[in-house]
Amino acid sequence: MTTRRLHLNAFLMSTGHHEASWRLPESDPYAHVDLRHYTRLAQTAERGTFDSLFLADSPQLWGELGQRPAGALEPLTLLTALATATEHIGLIATASTSYNSPYNLARRFASLDIVSGGRAGWNIVTTAGAEAARNFGLDHEPAHAERYARAAEFLDVALKLWDSWEDDTIVADKAAGVWGDDDKIHPARHEGPYFRVGGALNVPRSPQGYPLLVQAGSSADGKAFAARYAEAVFTAQQTLADAQSFYADIKDRTERAGRHPGHLKVLPGIVPVLGSTEAEARAAEQVLEDHIVPEHGLRRLERLLQLAPGDLELDRQLPAELPPESAVEGAKSRYTLVVELARRERLTVRQLIGRLGGGRGHQTFAGTPEQIADRIETWFTRGAADGFNIMPPVLPSSLDAFVDHVVPLLRARGLFRTEYGPKRTLRERYGLPRPANQHLSPAFA
Amino acid sequence: MTTRRLHLNAFLMSTGHHEASWRLPESDPYAHVDLRHYTRLAQTAERGTFDSLFLADSPQLWGELGQRPAGALEPLTLLTALATATEHIGLIATASTSYNSPYNLARRFASLDIVSGGRAGWNIVTTAGAEAARNFGLDHEPAHAERYARAAEFLDVALKLWDSWEDDTIVADKAAGVWGDDDKIHPARHEGPYFRVGGALNVPRSPQGYPLLVQAGSSADGKAFAARYAEAVFTAQQTLADAQSFYADIKDRTERAGRHPGHLKVLPGIVPVLGSTEAEARAAEQVLEDHIVPEHGLRRLERLLQLAPGDLELDRQLPAELPPESAVEGAKSRYTLVVELARRERLTVRQLIGRLGGGRGHQTFAGTPEQIADRIETWFTRGAADGFNIMPPVLPSSLDAFVDHVVPLLRARGLFRTEYGPKRTLRERYGLPRPANQHLSPAFA
Numbered sequence: 001m002t003t004r005r006l007h008l009n010a011f012l013m014s015t016g017h018h019e020a021s022w023r024l025p026e027s028d029p030y031a032h033v034d035l036r037h038y039t040r041l042a043q044t045a046e047r048g049t050f051d052s053l054f055l056a057d058s059p060q061l062w063g064e065l066g067q068r069p070a071g072a073l074e075p076l077t078l079l080t081a082l083a084t085a086t087e088h089i090g091l092i093a094t095a096s097t098s099y100n101s102p103y104n105l106a107r108r109f110a111s112l113d114i115v116s117g118g119r120a121g122w123n124i125v126t127t128a129g130a131e132a133a134r135n136f137g138l139d140h141e142p143a144h145a146e147r148y149a150r151a152a153e154f155l156d157v158a159l160k161l162w163d164s165w166e167d168d169t170i171v172a173d174k175a176a177g178v179w180g181d182d183d184k185i186h187p188a189r190h191e192g193p194y195f196r197v198g199g200a201l202n203v204p205r206s207p208q209g210y211p212l213l214v215q216a217g218s219s220a221d222g223k224a225f226a227a228r229y230a231e232a233v234f235t236a237q238q239t240l241a242d243a244q245s246f247y248a249d250i251k252d253r254t255e256r257a258g259r260h261p262g263h264l265k266v267l268p269g270i271v272p273v274l275g276s277t278e279a280e281a282r283a284a285e286q287v288l289e290d291h292i293v294p295e296h297g298l299r300r301l302e303r304l305l306q307l308a309p310g311d312l313e314l315d316r317q318l319p320a321e322l323p324p325e326s327a328v329e330g331a332k333s334r335y336t337l338v339v340e341l342a343r344r345e346r347l348t349v350r351q352l353i354g355r356l357g358g359g360r361g362h363q364t365f366a367g368t369p370e371q372i373a374d375r376i377e378t379w380f381t382r383g384a385a386d387g388f389n390i391m392p393p394v395l396p397s398s399l400d401a402f403v404d405h406v407v408p409l410l411r412a413r414g415l416f417r418t419e420y421g422p423k424r425t426l427r428e429r430y431g432l433p434r435p436a437n438q439h440l441s442p443a444f445a
Numbered sequence: 446m447t448t449r450r451l452h453l454n455a456f457l458m459s460t461g462h463h464e465a466s467w468r469l470p471e472s473d474p475y476a477h478v479d480l481r482h483y484t485r486l487a488q489t490a491e492r493g494t495f496d497s498l499f500l501a502d503s504p505q506l507w508g509e510l511g512q513r514p515a516g517a518l519e520p521l522t523l524l525t526a527l528a529t530a531t532e533h534i535g536l537i538a539t540a541s542t543s544y545n546s547p548y549n550l551a552r553r554f555a556s557l558d559i560v561s562g563g564r565a566g567w568n569i570v571t572t573a574g575a576e577a578a579r580n581f582g583l584d585h586e587p588a589h590a591e592r593y594a595r596a597a598e599f600l601d602v603a604l605k606l607w608d609s610w611e612d613d614t615i616v617a618d619k620a621a622g623v624w625g626d627d628d629k630i631h632p633a634r635h636e637g638p639y640f641r642v643g644g645a646l647n648v649p650r651s652p653q654g655y656p657l658l659v660q661a662g663s664s665a666d667g668k669a670f671a672a673r674y675a676e677a678v679f680t681a682q683q684t685l686a687d688a689q690s691f692y693a694d695i696k697d698r699t700e701r702a703g704r705h706p707g708h709l710k711v712l713p714g715i716v717p718v719l720g721s722t723e724a725e726a727r728a729a730e731q732v733l734e735d736h737i738v739p740e741h742g743l744r745r746l747e748r749l750l751q752l753a754p755g756d757l758e759l760d761r762q763l764p765a766e767l768p769p770e771s772a773v774e775g776a777k778s779r780y781t782l783v784v785e786l787a788r789r790e791r792l793t794v795r796q797l798i799g800r801l802g803g804g805r806g807h808q809t810f811a812g813t814p815e816q817i818a819d820r821i822e823t824w825f826t827r828g829a830a831d832g833f834n835i836m837p838p839v840l841p842s843s844l845d846a847f848v849d850h851v852v853p854l855l856r857a858r859g860l861f862r863t864e865y866g867p868k869r870t871l872r873e874r875y876g877l878p879r880p881a882n883q884h885l886s887p888a889f890a
Contacts, residue, residue, distance in 0.1 A: 022624060029617035029624060033649060035529075035560050059548055061647040065614065065625025071647045074549075077556040080525040084480075100549065103504055103580040104519075111522040115480050134643030135548040135633075169510065172474035177738045179467060179474060180510025188580075198579030202506040202516045204478060293622045 006380055006416045007265055007387030007430055008407075009092070009234075010045040010053040010399060012038065014069050017271055018358045018393035020291030022069050026397055032069045035081055041396055042082045045089055048403035049417050051429045052090030052121060054214075054234075054389070055079065059099050060132040067296040076108050083116035090426030092121030092214055097154040098147050099127060099136045103197055106161040109211045110203045118207030118425030123214040123234070124225075126151050128331055144332070148221040150194045155213075155229050157195050160188040162210035163437045164200035186439045209435045212426045218246070218333035227253035231432055232265040234389045236334065236361045238341055243268050243384035265386040265430055268379065269362030271393050272372050274401045281366040288393060289354040297353030304331070304338060314350040318342045334361050358393050369405035376406075377415060451825055451861045452710055452832030452875055453852075454537070454679075455490040455498040455844060457483065459514050462716055463803045463838035465736030467514050471842055477514045480526055486841055487527045490534055493848035494862050496874045497535030497566060499659075499679075499834070500524065504544050505577040512741040521553050528561035535871030537566030537659055542599040543592050544572060544581045548642055551606040554656045555648045563652030563870030568659040568679070569670075571596050573776055589777070593666040595639045600658075600674050602640050605633040607655035608882045609645035631884045654880045657871045663691070663778035672698035676877055677710045679834045681779065681806045683786055688713050688829035710831040710875055713824065714807030716838050717817050719846045726811040733838060734799040742798030749776070749783060759795040763787045779806050803838050814850035821851075822860060 014032035015022040022029050031037040045053050055075040062070055072078075075093035083091055091112065095105055113120035126147035133141040142150070166184035173179075188197040215222065215230035226233050233250060237243035251261040273288070275281030294314055302312055305322060312318070318339065328335045338361055342352045358364040365375055379385040392398030410416035423429055459477035460467040467474050476482040490498050500520040507515055517523075520538035528536055536557065540550055558565035571592035578586040587595070611629035618624075633642040660667065660675035671678050678695060682688035696706040718733070720726030739759055747757055750767060757763070763784065773780045783806055787797045803809040810820055824830040837843030855861035868874055 020622075023619045023622060025619075027619075029615065029619070033559050059552070059647065061609075061630070061645045065627050065630060066623050068624050070625065071610075071649055073559060073648060074552050074556040077521065077525050077553055077560060080522050081529050081560050084526050084529040099546070101544070101581055104545065107504070107519050108522055111519040114478050114518060115522060115526050131644055134641070136546055137641045164506075165516075170474065174468045174470075174472075174474070177465075177468060177736070178511050179513050180515065182510050185506070185510060196579070196582045199576055200506045202504065203518060204516055291622070 003414065006376070006410060007051045007232075007267060008048070008416065009232075009267055009387070009389045010041070010050050011234075011269065011389050011391045012041050012053055012055060012395065013391075014072070014395070016394040016398060017360070017391040018288045019068055019297070020288055020357060021394045023291045024287075024394060027394065029069060031395070032072055035073075035078070037396070038078060038082060039085045041399055042086050042089060044396065044399050044403055046086050048407045049420055050089055050390075051387070052092050052212075052426055053082070054092040054121075054123060055094060056123070057094040057096075058125075058127055058129070058132055059096060060129065060135055063300070064296075067293065076112055079120075080112055080115060083112065083119065088119075088420040090119045090121055090212065090429060091116055092123050092212065094123040094125055096125050096127040096132070097151040098142060099132060102154050102157040102161065102195055103201070106158040107201055107203055110162060110201065110206045113206035113208050113211055114203070118427075120206070120208065121212035121214050121232070121426055123216060124151060124155070124229070125216065144219065144221060148225055151225060152228070153192045153194045156192070157188060157190045157197050159210065159438065160186075160190055161197070161201040162205065163439055164188060165205045166437055166439065167205050169204060205437070208425050208427050209437070212430065212432070222333070223250055223253055226250060226264065227257040227259070230264055231427070232267060232430060235266065235268050236337055236359070236363075237268045237384070238337065238363050240379060240382065240384055243379060244382065247384050263432055267387045267389045268385050269359060269389040269391050270372075270375070271359035271362055271364040271391045272398065272402055272406065273358070273364060273366035273393055274369060274372065274398065274405060275366070276368065278367055278371065281368065285358075285364070285366040289357060292353060292357045294350055294353055297357065298349065301338075301349065301353060301356070304335065312349050315348050317346060317348055318352070337361050359391055362389075362391055364393070369409055372406055373409040373413070376410065377413060380415065448859065451821070451855060452496045452677075452712060453493070453861065454677075454712055454832070454834045455486070455493075455495050456679075456714065456834050456836045457486050457498055457500060457840065458836075459517070459840070461839040461843060462805070462836040463733045464513055464742070465733055465802060466839045468736045469732075469839060472839065474514065476840070477517050480518075480523070482841070483523060483527060484530045486844055487531050487534060489841065489844050489848055491531050493852045494865055495534055495835075496832070497537050497657075497871055498527070499537040499566075499568060500539060501568070502539040502541075503570075503572055503574070503577055504541060505574065505580055508745070509741075512738065521557055524565075525557055525560060528557065528564065533564075533865040535564045535566055535657065535874060536561055537568050537657065539568040539570055541570050541572040541577070542596040543587060544577060547599050547602040547606065547640055548646070551603040552646055552648055555607060555646065555651045558651035558653050558656055559648070563872075565651070565653065566657035566659050566677070566871055568661060569596065569600070569674070570661065589664065589666060593670055596670060597673070598637045598639045601637070602633060602635045602642050604655065604883065605631075605635055606642070606646040607650065608884055609633060610650045611882055611884065612650050614649060650882065653870050653872050654882070657875065657877070667778070668695055668698055671695060671709065672702040672704070675709055676872070677712060677875060680711065680713050681782055681804070681808075682713045682829070683782065683808050685824060685827065685829055688824060689827065692829050708877055712832045712834045713830050714804060714834040714836050715817075715821070716804035716807055716809040716836045717843065717847055717851065718803070718809060718811035718838055719814060719817065719843065719850060720811070721813065723812055723816065726813065730803075730809070730811040734802060737798060737802050739795055739798055742802065743794065746783075746794065746798060746801070749780065757794050760793050762791060762793055763797070782806050804836055807834075807836055809838070814854055817851055818854040818858065821855065822858060825860065
């Protein structure tokens with residue numbers, strides 16, 4: 001039997017996930033739009049035999065530029081460039097189902113999958129927030145449930161389009177002058193409440209059939225969507241118990257949706273702050289916290305909690321009365337996670353800002369390589385994770401440190417691959433089968 | 446003073462522009478989705494110091510697969526990959542204003558411009574045809590005039606977005622913890638009949654400010670649009686007189702639109718069929734024509750002329766009665782060009798299909814390198830062209846031949862650059878200024 005192995009994803013973000021990372025001496029404040037920076041990161045992750053790398057995204061200019069780097073290269077563009085600089089690593093781009101059309105987006109992912117030799121993945125998001133909505137002709141963001149209804153129909157259309165060419169459509173009979181078999185083309189012929197798409201895609205079925213489908217929403221709608229479609233899930237979990245509970249729940253939902261629970265991989269996020277001793281790691285964490293401008297964190301926290309400016313005080317705990325999650329539009333599960341973290345550990349607002357500065361709700365773990373490897377092993381072997389979404393607080397240095405000092409330990413313990421081996425596609429790396437074409441399923445035969 | 450120099454663009458298309466090219470022994474029937482094939486072509490064009498390369502596109506699966514290769518990698522994806530394999534050459538992608546949203550498309554072009562170091566160009570199309578419309582929720586294609594009205598507003602929005610960051614927005618003051626200057630961000634705040642876009646783009650202003658704007662429609666609407674926005678125009682012209690007339694007209698319109706006529710470059714298409722003697726070139730052309738399946742061309746011609754199947758006969762001329770251009774939706778000027786070509790040269794339908802097989806209405810020129818260089822020089826020096834859109838009938842061989850045998854002649858005659866030199870951006874190669882940011886114009890000061 002095959003040994004169960006960890007899956008590691010490198011979540012890349014300009015100068016790193018810590019909000020103050022750009023202020024460190026090593027950091028390049030223009031890194032967010034520097035292809036060389038990202039090329040170096042991708043090659044480092046590939047040296048560490050990571051399964052994949054990943055870019056978050058939203059079609060809007062976030063936050064205030066006075067506070068920290070804003071803007072980013074469009075993820076599919078950047079990943080296409082990185083595809084040519086790497087050979088093995090998967091390339092996962094975030095794209096919104098609310099602010100794209102299925103025909104264009106399905107084609108772009110199929111094109112990336114072809115160009116990269118089967119390494120494309122799509123982190124499917126519905127995009128919270130009114131700012132993004134106003135960039136696409138809307139006055140307000142669509143309601144949470146409506147965004148997810150549109151997302152489900154978007155996926156159905158995209159899957160029809162990705163299957164619109166059978167794998168052996170191209171005949172290439174030069175002598176007869178017959179290039180392809182028109183009978184193997186299946187126009188989408190989709191008519192639904194959100195989309196009408198008539199034709200077939202104008203690119204052949206790609207090496208993976210379609211990109212690896214990834215999802216990161218943890219609300220009830222998000223989990224239902226993941227159970228139905230997702231092959232990998234990124235999730236923010238602060239404690240082993242919460243992570244185990246999430247893991248069991250999402251696997252159970254997947255099975256109830258008629259899918260093999262092993263065909264959905266759960267990857268909690270972790271922000272590794274490394275030191276050769278625990279004290280060194282804590283000192284590194286303190287340097288990062290010292291670079292946070294607390295007033296900036298205060299304003300962001302007030303927005304997340306949907307409070308008015310001035311409602312929070314830096315050296316007091318959160319107010320006793322806060323709105324319930326059901327009243328929150330947008331990042332519902334993140335809201336609850338942050339409130340519970342503050343309550344559980346009785347954090348002042350200043351302390352909470354420090355804890356959120358690194359991972360925005362994902363767990364930050366400061367320690368030695370051994371301690372982080374222990375944490376990873378514990379979660380992996382005790383039903384909390386199939387792998388991890390590694391969120392380096394400072395880039396490139398924290399990724400270098402993880403690859404040079406943590407990956408060797410994981411390999412020595414037999415938890416992680418030592419080389420890529422003959423598997424070629426991202427789906428193969430995650431231990432998932434290539435999807436069959438829906439037009440060839442027994443129901444159609 | 447600067448010597449006026451030719452501009453050359455390589456129009457790349459799978460196995461070549463001739464519809465039967467895929468049937469030749471040298472051709473790879475899978476070339477349309479092969480990055481290595483396109484990489485080789487791009488590097489050949491760069492060896493020939495071409496200004497740019499170009500990919501056509503439409504968001505639909507064209508025609509019948511039984512007849513010839515269909516489908517293509519999404520152009521911006523392919524050009525991003527080619528950006529990493531080249532250093533100097535411009536990268537022009539076709540994208541539709543009818544079937545994209547300005548925010549997403551503006552960002553993708555800005556991202557390509559950044560990743561390529563200022564080499565992005567956008568061939569702006571409005572996309573004719575009901576097939577494409579039905580992939581985007583419409584029953585019919587929008588009327589010609591409406592497509593152009595939307596295109597103009599799309600451009601206005603895109604230009605606002607590309608100017609939404611001033612060039613010096615990023616401050617990068619680590620000590621003070623100030624990354625950017627929010628006062629240098631200008632949200633689009635656009636409200637029009639087709640688009641409402643509130644925010645600023647989420648990527649900084651790119652090396653060129655925005656991509657080179659290219660246009661290829663030759664209808665009255667198309668020419669008005671080009672005069673207002675385009676910096677380069679691709680055009681199909683069969684005779685020197687027609688090309689001179691088009692050239693004078695579009696330059697005049699540009700001037701009347703308040704722009705410098707030299708800031709719009711006119712590039713007619715030419716399909717060069719080369720041979721070391723004229724007889725050899727004619728023989729090569731005959732081989733290509735012999736590979737055309739005439740019944741396929743017949744059906745396409747009937748569709749172009751909006752006739753019913755069976756209305757045309759291979760060995761007779763076109764019917765005397767055909768609808769006027771004004772009754773045609775879609776490729777209006779192409780319709781007229783094809784009818785005039787057939788009438789002028791009294792071609793049978795079979796002959797017309799042969800003439801269209803290479804360039805779909807663009808001039809095909811079979812001859813020696815000297816003869817083609819003469820044609821190019823004549824058009825360039827007699828007010829018919831600022832350069833040419835080179836459409837190799839067979840790829841890679843016809844591009845190799847052009848670069849190896851025609852480019853040296855053009856260089857020897859002082860008509861074309863011998864090396865790229867210090868100029869870096871696509872707009873610099875075309876001899877155009879970097880556009881000023883509209884928010885810094887005197888009207889705003």
